[in-house]
Amino acid sequence: MSRSSDLQARLDALPRVSLAHLPTPLERAPRLSQALGRAEVWIKRDDMTGLCFGGNKTRQLEFVFAEMLRQGCDMLVAGAYSQSN
Numbered sequence: 616m617s618r619s620s621d622l623q624a625r626l627d628a629l630p631r632v633s634l635a636h637l638p639t640p641l642e643r644a645p646r647l648s649q650a651l652g653r654a655e656v657w658i659k660r661d662d663m664t665g666l667c668f669g670g671n672k673t674r675q676l677e678f679v680f681a682e683m684l685r686q687g688c689d690m691l692v693a694g695a696y697s698q699s700n
Contacts, residue, residue, distance in 0.1 A: 630681035635664035635673045 616624070640663065644656040661670035676693065683691050 629678060630685060631677045632680040632684065634677050634680070635666060637664070637674075639663045 639660045641657045642660055644658050648654060648656045664670060664673050666673050679693065680691065
C-alpha cells in the first residue's frame with residue numbers, strides 16, 4: 616500500500632459527519648497565471664462548500680461533530696479556531 620493510500624484509509628476510518636458539499640472544485644486562474652509568467656495557477660474553491668466562509672473550519676467541524684455525537688452531546692458551542700481568519 617502506498618503512503619497516500621495508507622493515509623487515505625486512515626482518514627476514511629475516522630468518524631465524520633457530512634456538513635460541506637465536497638469535493639470543492641479547482642478552478643484555473645488564467646489571468647493570474649499570465650501575470651506570473653511561467654506558473655499555471657489553480658484556485659481551490661472552498662467558498663463553494665455550501666456554508667458561509669466554509670473551508671477548513673467546516674472540514675474540522677465534520678470530525679468534531681462526529682465525536683460529540685459519539686459522546687451523546689446534543690449541543691456544541693465552537694469558535695475562535697486557531698486557523699480562523
